[in-house]
Amino acid sequence: MEKYFRTLLVPPAVQFSINDAVIVPRDPAHRVDGSLPTELLEDGRWVRPVRKTSIELVSIIGGEEPTVYELGIPVCPAEWTVGFHASVQQRVPMNPCRDAVASGYLAKLHRVCLPVLLPQMDGTQVRQDWVGQAAPACAEPVQREVIRRAFGANLARSVPKMGARQFDEDARDLGLQVIDTRHTSGGLRQILQEHVPTSREVVNQHDQKLVGAAAAGGFHLEDVERGDEKLVQTRRKLIAAAGGTEHVQKVIDFARWFCQKLLDGYGDGAVCSVKLSLLKSVNAVATWSQDDVLSLGLDTPWLWSDPLGEESLATYIHEAAHSRAAHHGRDFHKELETLAGRAVRIVLTNAGHIQQEFAALLERSR
Secondary structure, eight states, rough: OOOTTTOOOOOTOOOEETTEEEOOOOOOOOOOOOEEEEEEEEEEEHHHHHHHHEEEEEEEOOOOOOEEEEEEHHHHHHHOSSSEEEEESSOOOOOTTTTSOOOTTHHHHHHHHHHHGGGGGHHHHSSSSSHHHHGGGHHHHHHHHHHHHHHOOOOEOOOOOTTTTTTHHHHTTTTTTTGGGGGGGGHHHHHHHHSSBBBHHHHHHHHHHHHHHHHHOOOOGTTOSOOOOHOOOOOOOOHHHHOHHHHHHHHHHHHHHHHHHHHHHTSSOOOOEEEEEEGGGTTOSEEEEOOOEEEEEEEEEHHSSSTSSHHHHHHHHHHHHHTTTTTTSSHHHHHHHHHHHHHHHHHHHHHHHHHHHSSSHHTTOO
C-alpha cells in the first residue's frame, strides 16, 4: 500500500506524507485543454458526457512507466512512448470494476495531448502506432507536422510501375523521398494519403511545368526579334552573354547534328530539331518533346561556354534518351547506356567531320 501511495501525483496545495515520508508535489511540465468523456451520476444512474477539462503532463522520473491519472490517482498505463504521465483533472470513465478505462478513451486522450507532445518527439516516436491512431482526428497542421517529423520533407507516395513508366524513379530523380504506404500503420497511411501527393502526381506536375515553359518561351534563333520589347531585350542579352549569334547558331548546329546521329541509330526515320528556351524558372537545362524537339536553355551559361564539354554532351545524350524512354527509371537508364555507347561510336567515326565543322567549339572545350 505504501508503494501505491508513493505513485500519487499530489497537487501543489496538498501536504501528504506516509510513514513520515513526504510525497512531494510535482509541477506539470505542460497543461493541455481539451474535451474528454467523463462519468457523472445523474438521477441515480451513471452517464458519460464529453466535457472540457485540463490534462497535466508530468515528467516521469526514474524507471516510472507513463501512466494515466485521475486527479492525481493512478488509473492505467498511458500506452504512449513519451516521458510524461497524464493527470486528467476530471473523473476518468472506467468499467464497473474500476480496473480498466472505457474502450477508446486512451485514443481520445492521445489525440488531445499529441499537439503539445509533438514538438518534443523524434521520428521513431512519431512513427509509433499510438500516434498513427491519434493523428487522423487531429487538425490538419498537426497531421502535416506528424508527417514531417516521421518521414521528412519533399515526399511522394509510391505507385506501381505502369507499363514503361516508373513514376517512383522519376520522383527520386527530382530529389523526392518516395514512401511506400503499405509499410505504414493505418492511421499514418490515412494522413499520408490525404496530404502527400503520389509520385505520379508530382512527376506529371513537373513535366507539365517543363513542357509549359519550353512551349511558352521556346523560339528559333531567327525569331529573336519577335515578341514584346522586354522579351526581345532579354533574349538579346542572353545571346550576347552566350557568345553572340554566330556562336549560339554553331552550338545549335552541333546539338542538332549530334542528336540526329543518336536518333539515326534507331533506324526509324525520326528527325530532331532544336530551339532555344528560357528554362531556369523550372530548374531545367534542356527538354525533349514528344515530337523530338530539343529545347536548350539559353539561360544556362555552361551549355554555351563549354558546348562540347562533358556536361553538355551528357545533356544531349540524356535528352535524346527521352525519345525512346519518355520517363526516368530503369528503362530510361538502360536507354542511356545504349546511347552512351552509340555516342562514342559517333565521335570515333566522325572525328574528322567534328574537327572540321566544329573546330571553334572544340577550342572552347579544351
